[in-house]
Amino acid sequence: MNELWNIIVAVILGLVEGLTEFAPVSSTGHMIIVDDLLLKSKEIFRPEVANTFKVxxxxxSILAVVILFKDRFLNILGLKKEINGVRKKGHRLSLVQIIIxxxxxxxxxxLFEDYIDEHLFTIHTVVYALIxxxxxxxxxxxxxxxxxxxxxDTVDKITNTQAFLIGLFQCIALWPGFSRSGxxxxxxxxxxxxxxxxADFTFIMAVPIMAGASFISLLKNWQYITMDTMPFFIAGFISAFVFAIISIRFFLKLIDKIKLLPFAIYRIVLAxxxxxVFL
Incomplete structure (x- = not known):
């Protein structure tokens, strides 16, 4: 029974991660509510295991973006000339712009990793960031x-200056609860x-920085992935991948129609x- 409940917890947390990681609603805020209030995974597993699971x-979620944008990534790397049947000529989104x-x-x-971990991962700061x-x-x-x-109307028209300025906006997302996508x-x-x-540029740019941070964290905590915890990790990974695919497809179809206001209202309600509940 305990093993089954652990799998259920993993699937639910994967669902929350997949649905919220790339929507502008803050996956951190949702994890606080679902995990700390309802599931309490850190009471089921040691904190180190629970933190590794979140990585x-x-x-x-990252794999979902890679799959959905595979043609674009291949085009950026010069391995494919067409995206959705359209041959990309002249200026196109480049690897240099993503790096910028x-x-x-x-x-x-x-530079501020330790400070962020020690001072900004609190309920109060997440609430402020949401608002x-x-x-x-x-x-x-x-x-x-x-x-x-x-x-x-296309990422192929983004300039180096715009890429850099969007990168500056991404710095705000180092504040937990602000949301990288937001x-x-x-x-x-x-x-x-x-x-x-x-949104397209946000998702493309998120892959290298999130993948890099996740792999570094995973290497530091590799010892917590054992035969006992493996089913928990696998269930969560698959759940996050599947629901991220659904979430991203749905979001990209709607974003130009509904804009950001509904997500802003939702964030305020979440705050x-x-x-x-917590304060």
Whole structure:
């Protein structure tokens, strides 16, 4: 019975990770509610095992992005000339632009990793991040509605400067609860990208930085992946992968239609729930 419950916990946590990691709603905020309030995985497993598990399920979400954007990644690497049947000629999104976008958050993440882990992973800071992030998303939608020029409708038109500035917005996501997608999509929209284009660039840019951070963390905690914990990790990984596929496809179909406002409202509601339950 305990083994079955462990698998159920893994699947639920994988579901939460998959549905929220790439939506602009903060996977951290949801993990606080679902894990700490309902499932308490750290009471089932040692904290080190529970933390390693969260790294494993994040890799499941990353794999979903790689699968969904495989043609784009192959094109960036020069291994494929066509995306969805369209031959990419002239300017196209390059590996250099992705690196430019990654540099700001990558540098700050390394410099302030210990400070972030010690001081920003609290319920209070997550609540503040949810609310401030919601305000940024509302502002981005407002600016986009008042803009007279047509929005940039493909990542192939993103300039090096825009890639760098979006990377600066990604730095805000080092604040747990702010949401990587929320910060970078909002930044992209403020810089003249369509919501869909900003989302595409966000997902593409997220893969190397999230994969790198996850693999480093996994190497540090490899000893906690044992035969006893393996079923738990596998169930969570598969769950996160499947639900991330569903979430990303659904999100990309809707984002240009519904914009960021509904997600901003949802974030505020989530912040209120956390305040009422935890504070």
């Amino acid at each position: 494993v399920i994040q890799l499941g 976008g990654l540099l700001p958050a990558g540098i700050l993440g390394v 401030v992030g919601a305000i940024l998303m509302i502002v981005a939608d407002f600016v986009q509605r008042r803009r007279k020029n047509a929005a940039i 910060s970078t999509i909002s930044g992209g929209v403020l810089l003249g990208l369509s919501h869909r284009t900003a 209120v729930i956390i305040i009422l």
